[in-house]
Structure formats: C-alpha cells, structure tokens
Amino acid sequence: MTIDMTRFYQVFFDEAGEHLAAMEDLLLELDVSAPDLETLNAIFRAAHSIKGGAGTFGFNDMAEVTHVLETLLDCLRKQELQPTIEMVDTFLRAGDVLKAQLAAHQEGREYADDRIAEVCAHLEQLSTLAPTPPANHRFALAPQVHTPPPSVRWHISFRADAIDFQPGADLAALRDVLAELGQVDWLSADDAELCVWRLTTNAGQEAIIETFAFVCDPACLTISFDDGALHPSAHQTAQEDPGFGFFTDAPGSDHLKQVLEDEAGFGFFADAPGTAYLAQHAADAEEDAAGFGFFAGAPGSEQVSDQEHHGYGLFGGSPGMATVAAIAQQERTENAQGYGFFERRQPLVPTDAVPAAAPPVAPAPVRPAATAADAKRAAPADTSIRVSVEKVDQLINLVGELVITHAMLAESASGLEPLAHEQIFDGLANLERNSRDLQQAVMSIRMLPISFVFNRFPRVVRDTAAKLGKQVTLKLLGEDTELDKGLIERLADPLNHLVRNSIDHGIEQPEQRVASGKPEMGEITLRASHQGGSVVVEVRDDGAGLNREKLLAKAAQQGIALPDNPADKDVWQLIFHAGFSTADKVTDISGRGVGMDVVRRNIEAMNGRVDIDSEPGHGTRITIRLPLTLAILDGLSVRMGNEMFILPLTAIQESIQPTRDQFMTVAGKGRLARVNGDYLPLVILREVFALDAPPVRDEDGILVVVDTTEGRIALLIDELVAQHQVVIKSLETNYRKVEGISGATIMGDGRVALILDVDALARLNRRVE
C-alpha cells in the first residue's frame, strides 16, 4: 500500500508557518542575559516539530536546517551554552531561511540560496563551543552516516553439526575468518556440540553474517548482542550501555517471557531484521542453549547501528512486551516459516523459508466501525472559513444600498400622518435598526486587529537597532484595536518607515543617552486606539526629539518658505517635505530624505492624517489618524444653494452662526474669518465649486471650522442639514477625480451628494490666494 504524502502537505505548511512565527516571537522575547528555560524549551520544541514534519514529508532541505538549529538550541536548553545575541541573530536568520524554504515548497519549488549553507555553517560553528560535541544527536534522517560504533561483544552460538560447511571449511577456518573482524573467544569446549563464541568487534552484525556466509549457511547461527542482561550482576552497566535493540519475533514462549519480565528494563533483544530467519532455528537453540540464560531464548539480536537502519526498536522486558511476544507467537503458529521482515535482506533467507511477503497484510479486512472516542474526536470543527474579499465587498455594497433604500422609504413616509400610519412608522424604525445592525455586522467581517501589522515590529526594531548599535525596546499597546483589512495592509509600509526613522534619528546611541541622564535602553511605543469614528496609531520614541534650529536652517537652505517665527507644529511638518533630511550622514536605514513625504501621502490616501509632536531631549510622537473603514463615513450633510455636500464628521471642530464683523479681507491673502480670536482662511464653497445659486449674505450662512493638514480653515455654507452614515461611492471609478471631492454618496431622497475633501479644499484655497 502506498500512501500519497502530498495530502498532508498543506497541514504541514500551515503548522510549520505557525511554528516559525512562534519561534521568532519567542526569540525576540528571549532575554539573553537571563534566559528563561521555558522559553528556550518552547523555541526548541518549535524547531523540533518543524524538523519532524519536514523529515516525514520529505522536505529534507528544511529538515537539515532545523537539524543544525535544533542542535544548538538543545545545547542552550540543556544549559551547556549560554545564549548570546549572536546566536539569537543567527536563529532569526535561520528562521528567515526556513520561511523562504517553506514558501518555495508551497509553490512546489525548492529554495536554493547561499544563505542556507551560510546560516548552517554559522550555527554549527556556534554549537562547537559546547563542551560536549552534540555528536549523539546525529540527524536521524541520514542514519547511514554513523560514527564508527564502539567495540561490542557478540555471542555467536550454533550447533557444530548443524553447520553446513562449504567444501574445505571447518571450525578453525571459520574462526580465522572471524578473527579479521575482531577478537574471537571460544566460550564452549572445542568439541562441544553447541559452539558458543564471543566476538569483540566494532563491525556490525551484517558483517558477521557475511563472514559466516563465506564458510557456512548463516541460517544456522544465533548471534546476539552480549549486554549486561547476560550477567544479572551487571545490570547497571547494561543500562548505560548503548546497546538496545529489538525483541525478537522468535517464539514468545512462557519461559522467555518469564525471563524478560524478571530482567525488566535490561534484557535487550534485537529483532534482528535480516536474522529473522534465524528464528526458525530458535526453538532448538532455546533448549540447547539453556545454559546461557535467556540469551538462548532470544535467537537473533542486533547491534546498535543496525537498528538505526530500521528506525525503530523495542525494549526487551519492558511493559507491553508480553503483547508483542504473544503476537509474535501467533504469527509463528500461523506462519511456521518465520517471518522475513525486511525485504532487502531476503536474499539471505534460506530456501525453505517463504519470503516475507505474506504477513504484513492488513489483519482486519473489515473497516473498523468508528468507536465512540473516535466520533468525539472527529476533527475539531473549523471555526473559520475563507471567503474572498470580493464577496465581502459585495455584501458591504448591498448593505449600503439597503441603507439608502431605507432612507428613501423614510423620506417618502415623512409626509404621512404618523397616527394614521403607525404601523408604517414602526416598520420603518425596525428596518432602520436592523439595517444598521446588519451594516455593522457586515463591516466587522472586514475588520482585523491591528496586531496583524504590529506583530512584525519586534523584529524590525531588533534588527534596526542591532544594525545601528543602539539598544531599543518596543512597547505595543492596543493591539486588539480593529480596523479595516484594506487599511491594515496599507498601514504597514508607512509604520515601518516611521519606526525605522525613530530608531535611526530619534533614539540616541547608548552612551549619549547615559550622558543626558536617560536609561541606556531606548523605547519605542506603538499604540493603537479608537477615538470617535477613527483609529489613532501612535509611534512614540523617547529619543532626542526634533531639532527646531536644524530644521529651520535646512528649510532656509532648501528655499522652503516659512512665516517668521513659525509655530513648532509647522516646523515639525517640514520633515514631510519631499527631499528633506537633516541627517548628517545617510545610513542604509534612513536619511536619504525619501520616505516621510511618501508616508504622509500614503496616510492621506487612506483619508488619514499625520501629526507630529516633539520635545527636544524627550522624544517625538507621530500620530496617525485613520477612518475605521474606507466604505462608510460618518458625515454631516450641508447645503449650498441647491446642492448637498457631505463633510466628514471627524474633520469638524465647531460650527457657528457668524456675525458681520467676523469676516475680513486681507490684501493679497484672500478672505479670513475670525473665530474665537483666531484668524482662519475662509473658504466659500459656493465660489470654490462655482455654484450658480443666488448669493447669500455671509452672515446668513454658517461657518464650519474644520481641521486639515494645512491647518484649520473656516468653511462658509448655507445650512447644516443632518448627520448621516453615508456609504462612500468612488467618484473616480464612475466619473473622474475632482479636486476637493473625495467621493460621492446617495442620499435618502435618491440625490447624489458629494463628499468634501477638506485637506484638498485648504490646499485649493491656498493656491487661489
């Protein structure tokens, strides 16, 4: 029967991926100065599991890497070596190699790269530092590669008269040939009917059999491993002896069982694969060789190395062996010819023995009925399903339509007499509640915890800090904060950039930090939280902070126009200018001046905003504010003439009914509105969009103060209408990009309302000036 191993691949891929991720987390968590044994053990287990699976499913390249990895980890968990930063680095790189190998196998390729050999060599070199070379952990995948086995004493017994000597051979000749393998001692009398010899050699049993084959039929021999079991007084020695082996499939006679039980834990019978044919002879030998203790009852035993070939063994005399013996007995009774277990040795089977093919056939022709325990186990029900994002988006769209339909119904019903149509109004209220719940439920499908992005940062921080010779810890807060999957994916790059920047430019070198009275270890904090309808992500460091003078000097040098004595906030915003870098030297981490402008562009593309706070000597905080989702917006509908617009609620600070004296015109600077003592640029939507509505006096409109990336501005509109949750429809895909508009939505009355992009409006206004 062949079993298609590929059917298990996917489970292995998933599992190995999880183990690799877990290993990386644990490695990053490991404190090399005070390593936690449990952590080391867990890391070892992860590597070990990957190795086991990789070996089993034939991914030998991965098995080889995990093997060297595991060897060094084993030294660590056994405390033969102290972990060092260098080791952790190498472990992490080995993890990367394994990930690459795994990814390659998933695509049905094999990963070939110099990194593999390099990492393995490095790991091996590191583990050579261990006091005892881990030679006894030879990788089991290649058991053929043994270190030469130590000299072992063998007992060889045979009936002299049973030996079928080939022409010209006799006992002396046999001994001489055997002497080439090692020292031969005769334990029996020279002329005894039963010859018992002891051979001390480092050759394997196969070699002995082959030697005998030159001079006689090896089927007549009983070869066993001479361990302490022969000598009850030597039990202790035997236990430490590397000897182990198989319990023979020889007759599990009561006599033998008795001996085995008495010798619990020590008697160690090899089930000499390849000498199984000797079993036939065993019955006789058992009686004849009674003088040799149970040894005689255990025809055939085998040396350590041979057993490694076969990959398994059974401990003679151990609990459970009674069953094995009984099975063997049964097998024997049913199949008197004995039992050739390992096919490749079958050529040695004497002609009167039937080759081994028969026994290993499924014993039960009937499929087992599922037991109760089985049914209970029945594959733990999968609690998640994979659905394409497209389907989810389609759902979201449909829910959006439903919300709009409800709004339309409500609009139509608004003219009805409430008392006379109570049922309609009740129904509408229910519909509203249900569609809102439905909307939330559907939206939550797309939500993922931000830990999906945060999780990569322990590694980023560690690698970046190591490269720069800085000491930095990372604190993650609010990892459970959920936001839209699309946003999570697009947040990764900007965050990565910000974090690396903070380590490179923010956190000082350890000596510098000590000099300024700070702990050597710098700290980066990533914090996510919900604030109103937005998600706020903060990147904070406790480094040197931004240098106002340096930034201003650089700005002057690059010809960036700034007002006299600008506010700190405006100065900090300079770092978002394209090509702006104050780093004295360019590192490969950052400093080329590309990036921060891209960061801002990326965030703004998600309808988000970036703010900077910095305090010299105490650090910098960069705050990213994002909408929860790209699909739905909390907005305020405002009217200009006959047109409706939507203002994102998050941008609105306040709205006031202005008076005549709040408006003023500054020569060359356009119009301003004075709100609470501040002069804000005034944007009149009617003019921006050239609406042909009858003019209204300024003081009859409403001033809405909104926060933009360009600072606060005041929008003059005709009327505030209502607050809505609106479903965002892209204007670009249906029409084209319009400056100052971020999208469109359908209102309850079926009309289209445009969603205002306040940042773009502010820029537009500045340009008009």
Add this chain to the structure above:
Amino acid sequence: MAKTILTVDDSASIRQMVTFTLKDAGYAVVEAVDGQDGLDKAKSGRFDLIFTDQNMPRMDGLTLIKQLRSLPQYASVPILMLTTESSDGMKSQGRAAGATGWLVKPFDPQKLLEVVRKVIG
C-alpha cells in the same frame, strides 16, 4: 474487532499522517495533541497501543509514559515513543520510563504499519 491506537503528538501534520495510515489499515485511531491530552484520553478510553512524541508542550512523552504505567489498565499496554531523538540517552530514558519501544522520526507510513503489526498484530 479493530484494535484501537492512541497517537499523541503536538504536530497536526504528523497526527494526520499517522491517523490516515492506521485507519487505512483497519485500525481505530484517537489523536491527542500533547501529553496531558493523551493522558486524559487514555484514561477515558481503552487502547491497544499508544504512540507518543517526546517533545510536546504541557506534558512530554516520558512523563506521559510514566503516568500511564502507574495506571493499572496501562501497566502492560505497548507504548512506543515516536521521536526524532534517536540518541541512546533518550532510549534508555524511554526504557526506564516504561516504554515498550521507539520509532525514529521521520518515518514513513509503511514503517509505521510494520511496527504496529509487529506489536499488536
């Protein structure tokens, strides 16, 4: 009646392979994800043979074997260690813990069947 085998391994892929192979050969198989789970399942059922991995979270294979051997119903049930540790030290520890034998990982389904048939028929 089909013999029932308990396989204790923290690796889902290995468990799946063992289960599939043994079920295919007509045995009933129950899986456990670590030593503790194995012990719990062993207590609540009866098994003719137990395979256990060594390195597992919560409870390792050696501990599991010792615990099982202290239970009267498992005093003489064959228990095989399924492990990548092919070192002699591990084997003598296994023997001391009461294991009936060992099977080196990685192994292929045929090898597994050979061993199972040898041990419980």
